[in-house]
Structure formats: C-alpha cells, structure tokens
Amino acid sequence: MRAYFLPRGICIATLLCVASVSAADLKAEATGAQHTLPTTEFALANGLRVIVREDHRAPTVVQMLFYKAGSLDEQSGTTGVAHVLEHMMFRGTQQVGPGEFSRRVAALGGSENAFTMQDCTAYFTRIEKSHLPDIMELEADRMQNLALTSETFDREIRVVMEERRLSVEDKPEALLDEVLQATAYSASPVRWPVIGWQDDLQHMTWLDARAWYERWYAPNNALLVVAGDVDPASVRQQAERWFGAIPARPLPLRKPQNEPPQQGLKRVALNASVSVPRVTLAFKAVPLEESSTGKHDAYALSVLAAVLDGYPNARLGKHLVREQRLADGVDASYSMVARGPRLFTLSALPAQGKSVKELEVALRRELQSIAQNGVGAEELQRVKTQLYAARIYERDSVFSQVMEIGLMEMAGHSWRAIEQIDQALNAVTAQDVQAVAARYFIDDQLTVATLVPQSIRSATRLKKLAQKN
Known part of the structure; x- marks a missing residue:
C-alpha cells in the first residue's frame, strides 16, 4: 500500500549529544558540508529540471521525482485526488502491468514508495547505482503512459478510503488535527486534509483522477533529484534518453486562495x-x-x-x-x-x-x-x-x-x-x-x-x- 505523510514541525531530531559543540563550529561544518558535496542543476528542453547531488560514500543512489501538485492545488469536491492519483501511479502503464513497477525494483535489490503533501507529490527509489537507468525508464514510462481505467480505479479508491479510516477516523488525535485545520482556515485549501474528505472520496470517479494526471503530470511541472554515487554527466545523458522525448504541456494558472484576516479566537x-x-x-x-x-x-x-x-x-x-x-x-x-x-x-x-x-x-x-x-x-x-x-x-x-x-x-x-x-x-x-x-x-x-x-x-x-x- 502506498503511504502518504505530512511532515510537521521543525527537525530538532535525534543527536542531542552534540550539545557541547559550539555554534561557531557547527556553522563552519554546515558551510563545509555544502561545499564538499558537489551539486549540479540542469534542465531538459521539455522543462524537466534535474538536480544531481554527489555523495560517493556508498555505491547506491536515491532518485526522487517531485510533481508540483499537491492538495493545495485541489478544488472543493475532489479533495484527496492528488493522493488517489499517487496510488494509481502504481497500477500500471501500457507497458508495465499493475504492481510490476514495485516487483521490478525489488528484483533489482531496491526499494520504492511515494508520498503526497500539500505542496507536491513525490515518487522515490533507493537502488544500487548501476540500476539507475532502469529506474529512470520506469519512472519516465508512467509520467506519460499511465493505464488509468474505471476498473483499476474502483479497486484502488476502496484502498484509499480504508487508509483514511485507519489513519484518521479511527485515530482521535489525527481526527482532532483534521478538525483543527478545517476550523482555523475558511478559504485556503490547507483547510482540507491531504487524504481528502471521505464524502469526496466516495463520489470521486476515475475521470477525476485522469483529469488530475493530464493537468499536472508533465515534465515542465516536475523536478528530478538524484543523489548518491553518481556522475552528473551520466545522469544527464540518462535523463535525456528517458525523459527528453516526453512533450511539455500547458499548465493551469494557479490562482491565489488567500485566507481573510481572522477576527477573534x-x-x-x-x-x-x-x-x-x-x-x-x-x-x-x-x-x-x-x-x-x-x-x-x-x-x-x-x-x-x-x-x-x-x-x-x-x-x-x-x-x-x-x-x-x-x-x-x-x-x-x-x-x-x-x-x-x-x-x-x-x-x-x-x-x-x-x-x-x-x-x-x-x-x-x-x-x-x-x-x-x-x-x-x-x-x-x-x-x-x-x-x-x-x-x-x-x-x-x-x-x-x-x-x-x-x-x-x-x-x-x-x-x-x-x-x-x-x-x-x-x-x-x-x-x-x-x-x-x-x-x-x-x-x-x-x-x-x-x-x-x-x-x-x-x-x-x-x-x-x-x-x-
């Protein structure tokens, strides 16, 4: 099952044992870390942007394809469609059958998953570096050839509704967060949950998912980030090979949906x-x-x-x-x-x-x-x-x-x-x-x-x- 998540809070995470390090030392280390990890950025003719971060400590690579299309871009009545489409991206293309993407990645010794947020939807794979071209081929295929049908949609939408029940409706703390967000905001699309309202999911059709795919899943609305034991020139060559022929498409105009000033608690x-x-x-x-x-x-x-x-x-x-x-x-x-x-x-x-x-x-x-x-x-x-x-x-x-x-x-x-x-x-x-x-x-x-x-x-x-x- 695909997983979605909403990162919350600042990352004050784990290694509190470094409290004795001075801020000046940490500042120097942070600056050095940026300069010792070469990063290359380029764009293909179709608008796909690619960022390559070199980190040669292990012979592995992480590829993540971001689409700038999340719940912020949805409309009332079809909330949750960004996350539903994330699920459908694993249901096969004209060349790759349902679930075959995940099976091929596993056969190569890798792992994959995806997530949907307010800002974006992203698909990532961890793999041994020699298999990066295989992953690019798979990812480019589903960028343009998704086999979205009413039959596959009807099965997957039930999975999403069950996911909502387990992750939100059966968890009071999660439900409280959802109610809080919907109360705090009255106009902004951040007021609805990333996974969508249950009623919208119940009335969603495969045509809604198809429209979302055709609207936002284009190379000129995507960012490919590749990091690990890689050579930027080789990454560029493979990106051109697999993504370069996918045509750009006109993107919808994003209109601001600004929140009016709150008056009172x-x-x-x-x-x-x-x-x-x-x-x-x-x-x-x-x-x-x-x-x-x-x-x-x-x-x-x-x-x-x-x-x-x-x-x-x-x-x-x-x-x-x-x-x-x-x-x-x-x-x-x-x-x-x-x-x-x-x-x-x-x-x-x-x-x-x-x-x-x-x-x-x-x-x-x-x-x-x-x-x-x-x-x-x-x-x-x-x-x-x-x-x-x-x-x-x-x-x-x-x-x-x-x-x-x-x-x-x-x-x-x-x-x-x-x-x-x-x-x-x-x-x-x-x-x-x-x-x-x-x-x-x-x-x-x-x-x-x-x-x-x-x-x-x-x-x-x-x-x-x-x-x-």
Whole structure:
C-alpha cells in the first residue's frame, strides 16, 4: 500500500549529544558540508529540471521525482485526488502491468514508495547505482503512459478510503488535527486534509483522477533529484534518453486562495472514545517567504519553537511537565518551508487531576512570558546549537539530502538557499524571538482545539449520528 505523510514541525531530531559543540563550529561544518558535496542543476528542453547531488560514500543512489501538485492545488469536491492519483501511479502503464513497477525494483535489490503533501507529490527509489537507468525508464514510462481505467480505479479508491479510516477516523488525535485545520482556515485549501474528505472520496470517479494526471503530470511541472554515487554527466545523458522525448504541456494558472484576516479566537471540541483529553493551540503564522519580513519572522519562529520544545530541558517540558506537573506530555511544532500558510502549534496532555483549561492557561502564560521578557543569551545560544546540530547531522542521510533539496524547490525556494537558512537561523537574536512572540501569539491568530473523552458507547452513537447526517 502506498503511504502518504505530512511532515510537521521543525527537525530538532535525534543527536542531542552534540550539545557541547559550539555554534561557531557547527556553522563552519554546515558551510563545509555544502561545499564538499558537489551539486549540479540542469534542465531538459521539455522543462524537466534535474538536480544531481554527489555523495560517493556508498555505491547506491536515491532518485526522487517531485510533481508540483499537491492538495493545495485541489478544488472543493475532489479533495484527496492528488493522493488517489499517487496510488494509481502504481497500477500500471501500457507497458508495465499493475504492481510490476514495485516487483521490478525489488528484483533489482531496491526499494520504492511515494508520498503526497500539500505542496507536491513525490515518487522515490533507493537502488544500487548501476540500476539507475532502469529506474529512470520506469519512472519516465508512467509520467506519460499511465493505464488509468474505471476498473483499476474502483479497486484502488476502496484502498484509499480504508487508509483514511485507519489513519484518521479511527485515530482521535489525527481526527482532532483534521478538525483543527478545517476550523482555523475558511478559504485556503490547507483547510482540507491531504487524504481528502471521505464524502469526496466516495463520489470521486476515475475521470477525476485522469483529469488530475493530464493537468499536472508533465515534465515542465516536475523536478528530478538524484543523489548518491553518481556522475552528473551520466545522469544527464540518462535523463535525456528517458525523459527528453516526453512533450511539455500547458499548465493551469494557479490562482491565489488567500485566507481573510481572522477576527477573534476560534474554538472547536471533538468528542471521542479516549481516556485522556488533549488541547492544541494553533496560531496562524507565516511560511518562509521571499519578502525580507516574511523570511525574518520564519527564522525567528523556528528558533522560538526550539526554545519551547527543541531539546530535553526546553521550556514547555521543564515548566509544565516536571516542575508544575500540569501536563504528561507537551510539544511545539512549526514548519517554515511550504507553499501555503502555516500554523504554529502547541499541544499537550493534562496530568491526572488537571484540566485542559488549566493547561491552556499555562501554555498561553509561557508564550506571554517570552513576549514580555524575551529569552536569555545562554538559552538562545543553546537552542541555536541544537538547531544547527539537527540540520547538519540529518544530512548524513542521502535520502534526507534529496528531501531537503526537493521540498525547498517545491515550496518555491532554490536549493542554494539551504546554506543561507543555516546562517540566518544562527543570526536570530533574542529581540527577534521576543518580537514574533508578541506579533503572532494573539487571539486574532488563535484556534483552540480540544479532544473531549467520551464513553465508548457515547462516542459510537455520536459517530453513527454524524455519518447518518
């Protein structure tokens, strides 16, 4: 089964043991890492852009083909079609039968999968380097020769609806996130889930999927990223051979669907069969933008998320979990690289005997403290060190390099700006962090979503009533 996912939050991941490394050392290492991994970019005559990252540590390669077509490009009534088409891309072409793509890759010793996001849909393969031409041939074939029929669609749409049931409808936390997004936004297409609304999936036809394929799956709407033990000249030769003859097509005009200003705090509650409640505070924020103000705020918000929840002794865990014992778990999340609007979220589980109301007040108090008092120099330096460490060590993975390059490009930024982001994060000041806390953490930006425990019998009855209506 194909898998979709929605990356959330900033990557404060794994290697927290590097906290003793200085930010200056990490800055130098980040700059060196960019310069020691040669990267080549070129375009074919049909508009297909290709980026090649050389990393010769192992005789393997990762190929990822990004189409700039995600749920942001859908229309109401056919939500989820981008993800449905992702599934259909594995159902065969005129030359390759259903499931044959995956079987051929496995026979070559590789692995493959795909994902759909708000910004894009991408198809990736990990393979031994000598088999890269075989993978390009397969990928180019389904770019132009997808065998999409009503019979294959009818089977696959049932798989997608079951995926939605298992990943969203049977998981109250996921359902809360979906309800939150739909409440926070009223006009922007980010208000609907990537996997689509169930009613839209039920009424979708193979013609909807076919129209999406013909509209967006063209070389001039695609980006091919190849990384690993490869030679750029050879990659170019193979790309020309397999993709070069595919004709470009006119692309639809993307019209802005801007969100109107919010006026006042929004609230939504979801009754579910859970034993522990949850509260999420979501503030409308900005993505990384071309304007100097948008860029500056996005960098400061990323650092602010790390101040709150970027390392084991960050503010939220230290104050609300260990000291005040108001929460059993808490997190902060913000992702700045995206085409559409962003949310800065705080989510928490109240400790036994504590209410979500108490927890909401405590979360807002933490934000107000930063807005009023800022952060100390030592704390800020520690946080920025963690950010640098996470970004640098994540690039040890070839797959992560491909993802970083591709997602930057799909969001409208050049891969060359990656190094600039490292430097900009390191340049964020305490005053910058305090300013964005005061600017964005206000009622006119806020939606509060609460997961309310219900007995299993009550939750089942409410679910049946909702389905009936």
